[in-house]
Amino acid sequence: MSQQLPDSDQCPRADGMPMLGLGTWENTDPDACIESVQTALEMGYRHVDTAQAYGNEAEVGEGIARADVDRDDVFLATKVWLDNLAPEDVIETTEASLERLGTDYLDLLYVHWPSRTYEGEATLDAFDELHDRGLIDRVAVSNFQPEQMETAAETLDAPLFANQVECHPMLPQEEIRATADELGVEVVGYSPLARGDVFDNDTLVDIAEDHGVSAAQVSLAWLREKGVTAIPKATGREHVADNWRSLDLTLDDAEIERIDAIDQEKRMVDPGFGPWN
DSSP: OOOOOOOGGGSOEETTEESBOEEOTTOOOHHHHHHHHHHHHHHTOOEEEOOGGGTOHHHHHHHHHHSSSOGGGSEEEEEEOTTSOSHHHHHHHHHHHHHHHTOSOBSEEEEOOSOTTOOTHHHHHHHHHHHHTTSBSOEEEESOOHHHHHHHHHHOSSOEEEEEEEOBTTBOOHHHHHHHHHHTOEEEEESTTGGGGGGGOHHHHHHHHHHTSOHHHHHHHHHHHTTEEEOOBOOSHHHHHHHHHGGGOOOOHHHHHHHHTOOOOOOSOOOTTOTTO
16 A cells, blocks of 8 residues: 655745755756656645756746646745856846746755856855845855855855755765754755665665665655755656655664664765865
């Protein structure tokens, strides 16, 4: 017998941001992207994450428009690509993102990577301008190391809301999570299923079998226990629903300790321009 789907009210929130969202990285088939966003929202999701670099903002916006959910009930985030981080480009490309997404405002806007055209104070001043103009509700960064996070928080006039990083049981990001906690910054985890490697991890699979759920649900529940907002990518209805059912899974202390003890560290997203390289 399949699990009943949780409703949207069962999704915990981190300072107004739903702690389980729909990621859209590599969701490049237009029809599939539109359908997955609409399906997820009508299933109960209220957090959708995209980026300029994904090439699917228009489709994400169309999926939101088609869903039987008010735009104001959706927490919508996108990211400014690393070629667009000069101040004037931040403004121009964010306005273009808004047009593609079919919305007057973003709930969250990220600096996608602190690389290439990222200019520190100058870039962040442009994000502050967008915030002051009411085009974005919250300012965030992505792929920032602890010291970079601290500097951004000190530089911005607007509060630094979140840092989005790769995070899963094989890359727990303990230092980043500790620094974020000290700063009052949320952590958003991308690739929370380690691009499918959670299904090959014996610890996660064993715990999943004990609960009669998937290893994906175990990984997502573990992240939630750590206070991390997860944004797994899913396209087919079955996968969208399986991730959503993770909201019903509670791990006990012993299971969390078993996952914490996974003796493996694997980074799935590791470009040469990553600040850790």
